[in-house]
Amino acid sequence: MTVFAVIIGLPKEEGKILLVQDKDERFPPMWKLPGGRVEVWESPDVALYRELDEEVGAVVYPVEDEDVIFEVDLGDHIFRVYKAAYYDGEISQCSDEIEKIKTFSVGEMAQLLVEKKILPRHAAAIERYLALREKDAPMSVEKLAAEV
Numbered sequence: 001m002t003v004f005a006v007i008i009g010l011p012k013e014e015g016k017i018l019l020v021q022d023k024d025e026r027f028p029p030m031w032k033l034p035g036g037r038v039e040v041w042e043s044p045d046v047a048l049y050r051e052l053d054e055e056v057g058a059v060v061y062p063v064e065d066e067d068v069i070f071e072v073d074l075g076d077h078i079f080r081v082y083k084a085a086y087y088d089g090e091i092s093q094c095s096d097e098i099e100k101i102k103t104f105s106v107g108e109m110a111q112l113l114v115e116k117k118i119l120p121r122h123a124a125a126i127e128r129y130l131a132l133r134e135k136d137a138p139m140s141v142e143k144l145a146a147e148v
Contacts, residue, residue, distance in 0.1 A: 001077050003048045004035030004122065006069065006129045007058055010091065017101035017126065018091065019118070020055060023099040031112060032122045033081060034058070035103075048082060056101055057094045060067040060084035069132060071127035081125035082130075106130065 019031040030128050034055045038047035047061050052058040063082045070081040093101050104112065109126060112118050118126065 001038040001044060002036060002079050003044050003049075003051065004033035004040055004079075004125070005048055005052060005060065005063075006033060006126065007052070007056075007060060007084050007086050009086040010103060011086070013091075013103045016105055017100065017109050017129075018056065018058075018103050019122075020098050020102075020113075023097055029099065030119045031102075031117055032119045033072075033125065044080060045082075048084065050082070052084070053089065055095045055098055057070065057089045057092050058086060059088040061087045068102045070128045071119060072124075075147075079121050081122075081129075083095040083129065 010016060010018060016033060021029050021031055022033050035048060035054055036051040036055070038044055042050070048063060049060065052060060061084065063084050067082045067084065068080055070079075071081050072079045086114070109130070113123055113127065115122070
């Protein structure tokens with residue numbers, strides 16, 4: 001299983017979404033949500049807390065099953081994304097595996113989605129999050145991108 005998070009409530013970054021780029025030279029640079037693999041001894045929520053701390057220095061409030069905003073069973077593992085509320089920590093590049101971290105406004109995020117600069121499953125999870133956020137009147141990605 002892999003777990004990732006849309007971290008909400010970042011200080012001085014309200015409404016923005018935090019993304020990271022891995023230092024994997026085998027592939028072109030793509031943005032993704034922070035997170036990673038669940039170790040055999042961990043529960044998904046514990047793995048999420050560890051990964052967020054290791055990658056970006058974020059401590060989030062405890063997550064529950066109802067905080068899962070996107071999940072796909074890929075056969076060999078499950079890809080799960082939580083909505084997690086920021087609690088503490090200095091957001092910074094903490095891991096040697098991470099090339100960049102950056103927060104994006106909704107409009108900037110939509111532009112990245114249109115340009116396909118986010119890993120596909122992560123992009124689908126972000127689109128789901130944006131749709132949930134706009135519950136009553138979801139906007140198309142193209143319309144959001146036009147707001148940049």
